[in-house]
Amino acid sequence: MSYQVLARKWRPKIFEELVGQESVVRALVNGLDHDRVHHAFLFTGTRGVGKTTLARILAKCLNCEAGVTSKPCGECGSCVDIDEGRFVDMMEIDAASRTKVDDTRELLESVQFTPTRGRFKVYIIDEVHMLSTSSFNALLKTLEEPPPHVKFVLATTDAQKIPVTILSRCLKFNLRRLLPNQISDYLEKILSAESVESEPAAVSRISRAADGSMRDGLSLLDQAIAYGGGKLTDEDVANMLGSVDHAHIASMLRAVASADAQQVLELVAELAAQARDLESVLEEVAEVLHRINLVQLAPEYQDPERSDWESIVQLADLLSAEDAQLFYEVAIHGARDLGLAPDPRTGLEMALLRMLAFKPLEEPGSGHAQQKQPATASPPKAAGKAAAPARTKTAESVASGQDAQNKPRFKAPRDSKDWHGLMPKLRLSGPVRELARNIELESCSGDRWQFLIPDSVRHLGSRALVQKLQTELSSQLGQAISLHVHTASEPLTTPAVVGEQASQQRLSEAERAILQDPTVQELQEGMGAEIVKDSIQPLQ
CATH class of the missing domain: 1.10.8.60 (Helicase, Ruva Protein; domain 3)
Structure with a gap:
């Protein structure tokens, strides 16, 4: 006997064997069990998710010799013939090869005849969106009021191309992509x-x-x-x-994290020499970066299906959460634009180099920045005693610079008003600045600072943003502090609210000044001029 491919050999024969389409199966089973079977079905979804398989199982349920049931026996003549694709009352039509209206009319001529062997005649039209407009029009009337012995099952991968007049006559089921x-x-x-x-x-x-x-x-x-x-x-x-293993992706991200462009290019060259699928590398990089961010922001979550979490945890220590997000964006945009590159290797190299080019610079006071600063060369011996005063002066300057750097830039706030004056002086940007603008100081006791945040913007109080604000405050205060943020439903007096109130007050004063201006009043009285209030802006 000739070999039968696995896709045909292991094709589901009953609803229970179908994978990943529980909601569709439930609706069909309930309809069959309660004798509420529609006359036309439309199954939509990507290729290989079970559209035609569902149609065949439905045909078995309707024509099983044991009666209409959601659990066909699979042993009677009708069930066996349907499984083998030779049941005379089940017609599978490939719409992609029969798009003409004459083909549709020929098909509809047989609709009026009663089934030869089964209980229902089942018409399965695959890739129905390929039919011409005339073919759809010819199908409309029969699809709306078919004979009682006829059932239509339409399948498509592109439901948007089907006329709404067809869609409204069918029971539509969207089949999901499988995980x-x-x-x-x-x-x-x-x-x-x-x-x-x-x-x-x-x-x-x-x-x-x-x-x-x-x-x-x-x-x-x-x-x-x-x-x-x-x-x-x-x-x-x-x-x-031609896929790339996890070790190569991990090595590539380590090179990116250490800003080693030479190592990045060597790894790409190695993959190209092995004839790997370079177009999939950026997708793999994005997938690894996603898992890195999971470890950083949700360390308790680890997918048990994957076994390389130890490597992901190590990579998470090399990249900040912000860098991981940035690299992820670069990777998915690079994968999307890969078809526009001269060749896949060039597109991959440019995407990886873009990660290095747009990587945020280290803060001047950070440990990494200090390590990168070149060491001061010792003065030559030939300078003798004349060089000694210069060395002493340089040492004193360095020491005074370090003292100035370690000196706190501000004092701890005592109340909410102090916080309003302190917030604009902080070196903050982006979401962290928005967090600082939208919180009100509740208490400040030693190294414990407690803030309230309005419930409407509680998303700003994420753990990552609170941690960044705590780090910045600790750095500028010159001592470690513990920051705690809690939500509050009552109105708060935050720097953002105070700023908005001040802005509104300046606008009101500007409007009052315009209305009291003698020239404006003269124009209003003499020429009927009107003031467009939305155009008034206070002087900055």
């Missing part, structure tokens, strides 16, 4: 039944490469088994797919 863990669970079940040795990492790599399509996953599994000679190893699958 990698759903695909990998099904692949492991198949490998166990087929007695194929496999590595979990290899199955996981195939499930991610399937990109939400079970059929693609099964086709890749077939290919991988043939490539590995009956075994499934992660190394063989990576070579077959």
